[in-house]
Amino acid sequence: MTNIAIFGANGRMGKVLCEAALISTGTELAAAYVRDQHDLIGSQVQHFINQGKTDIAFSTEMVIADDVDVAIDFTLPEGMLAHLDFAVANNIPMVIGTTGLSEAQMQRLFEAAKHIPIVFARNFSVGVNLLLDLVQTAATKFGDDADIEIFEAHHRHKIDAPSGTALAIGEAIAEAKGWDHDQVAVYDRSQSEQAKSQKEIGYSVLRAGDIVGEHTAYFALMGERLELTHKASSRMTFARGAVRAAKWVQNKHPGFYSMREVLELGK
Template sequence: MTRIGIYGANGRMGLALIEACYLSQQAELICAFVRESSQYLDKAINQLQPKADTNIRFSSEQDTLENVDVLIDFTLPEGMKQHLSAAIAAKKPMVIGTTGLTTTEMELLVEAAKEIPIVFSRNYSVGINLLLNLVQTAAQKLADEMDIEIFEAHHRHKIDAPSGTALAIGEAIAEAKGWQHDDVAVYDRSHSHEAKSQHEIGYSVLRAGDIVGEHTAYFATMGERLELTHKAASRLTFASGAVRAAQWLKDKPAGLYDMQDVLDLKK
């Protein structure tokens, strides 16, 4: 049994993570952390997550981590950095799903992983991680004259754009092509006066309503088009993957891992 502590437990993903813990046969929720200023501090978690038939209460992020095996964090970057410091001090493994990290923040994860085991992924869906393998196969096998585009759609509250998952798809394609992603990524064509290059990866973004997450990689040429699409219907998809990652991470040595490691998909 893996004893789990969740940061940002009162948020949309936090509540999904709580549910995923209760659905798992190998995970046990130990701590549900919220900010000290939260209106939910010290209140029973089943006030927000009715599926949690427990007496566990939302607790402060400063509370002890002694009984936790693995911490899960899907909070914003600033909060994640504070939680990472606490995890290092307590020598606790972390599963991190925070998106929109800067280069400096990614370097922080790399350094932290020298001291504790960390799974970091932009998307914890099993289907998305299979998609990353599929787009690499397509990029390798299809002719160089294919146009490559990535489209993603999320709910109106999502801040980072393109999504971390869309970027992961683009990076996987660039790797397969032998390209440097940052050299070929195109995010805005509003000022372009030239035809699209076939040595680029274009990104398109939609933010609307309550869309959980949709991603499509397009490989198109004259006469045919291949579309590889993943659609998520519930945040529980990502939460269940994160709990699965926590179970996998429990006894691992220090290092930086991803969901490709968890699912044994590395080529």
């Protein structure tokens, strides 16, 4: 049995993560953490979720329950880093889905992974991680003949753009092509007066309504076009993947892991 703690348990994603920990085989919800002094501290989690049954109450982030095996964090970067330090101090493995991290913040993850096992992914959907493999195959087989574009759509509340998943797709393509992603990524063509180069990856972003997540990689040639698309209709897709990663990482050695290892992709 894997006992899971959820940071940011009162958020949209946090509540779904609580549900996933409760309904998944071989896991239990051990703690549901919210910010210190939050109004929900002491309230029963059961009253705020749609699936699963639990007697756990929301509690402060600064008190790790004795039976926590793994902590999951999908909060904002600043909060996640504080949780990370706390997890290192208490020797608790982490599953991290926070996006919009800077280079310096990513370095903090790498340093922490010397002390605890960490699974980090910009998207924990099994389908999206399979998509990352597929776009690398397409990028390799098409050679330099295809124009490459990435489109992504999310709900109106999402802050980072392009999304972390869109960037992960672009980085996977760049890796397969032997390109430096930062040199070929194009986020804005409004000031460009040049035709598109075939050695670039263009990004387009939509923010609207309650779209959970949609990502498409386009490989366009003269006369044909390949579109590889993943659409998520529920946050539970990501939550189940994160819980799967939590079960996997429970007894691993310190290190920085991805969903490729969890799903045994590329073997």
